[in-house]
Amino acid sequence: MASRRRYLGAMSGLLVSVSGCLSSINESTEEPTETEIKDLDYDGVPKSEDDYPDNAAASKEIIDISESVTIPPTEFEPYQITAEKPGQIKYEAISKGGPIDIFFMDSKDYTKWQKNDGDAEYRVVLSKINTASHSTAQLLPKGDWVLALDHTTAQTSPNAEPVDVKFNLNVGIDARDDE
Numbered sequence: 001m002a003s004r005r006r007y008l009g010a011m012s013g014l015l016v017s018v019s020g021c022l023s024s025i026n027e028s029t030e031e032p033t034e035t036e037i038k039d040l041d042y043d044g045v046p047k048s049e050d051d052y053p054d055n056a057a058a059s060k061e062i063i064d065i066s067e068s069v070t071i072p073p074t075e076f077e078p079y080q081i082t083a084e085k086p087g088q089i090k091y092e093a094i095s096k097g098g099p100i101d102i103f104f105m106d107s108k109d110y111t112k113w114q115k116n117d118g119d120a121e122y123r124v125v126l127s128k129i130n131t132a133s134h135s136t137a138q139l140l141p142k143g144d145w146v147l148a149l150d151h152t153t154a155q156t157s158p159n160a161e162p163v164d165v166k167f168n169l170n171v172g173i174d175a176r177d178d179e
Contacts, residue, residue: 063171073158081145087173092135098159101150110146
């Protein structure tokens with residue numbers, strides 16, 4: 001009988017301990033309040049300092065352009081992008097008056113492309129040929145880049161008239177300090 005009492009006593013003590021653990025687990029799984037959230041995307045940059053709080057690939061905005069440009073036939077409009085760290089690029093181009101080509105290339109290939117060097121290469125994932133409307137968001141590697149809105153004969157033959165392009169470009173990089 002005494003061993004049964006010890007057994008029941010030990011079990012009741014164990015149940016009290018376990019129920020205390022379970023209640024602390026339930027408390028920790030509650031949703032944090034807005035003031036408790038320090039880093040929404042877990043990129044190491046506090047929410048208050050993060051230009052892209054929902055995007056772990058970028059935290060500091062380096063380019064934000066929203067403009068309309070007129071591009072005459074045989075001309076192009078280049079946008080220089082210097083990313084000291086990896087990040088994200090997002091753009092949208094809408095052309096009125098005819099199709100354009102959008103080329104994204106590193107600065108070395110851009111120099112070749114300007115000289116009509118056939119060895120110039122562009123990044124297919126961020127480029128679009130013969131389009132009146134295109135938008136994309138992609139990861140951006142570290143480097144010196146050029147995005148060119150093209151109304152030349154490089155790929156698509158230009159119209160005889162200029163094209164008006166509504167263009168939005170946003171580039172963000174990882175703002176964490178290198179460790």
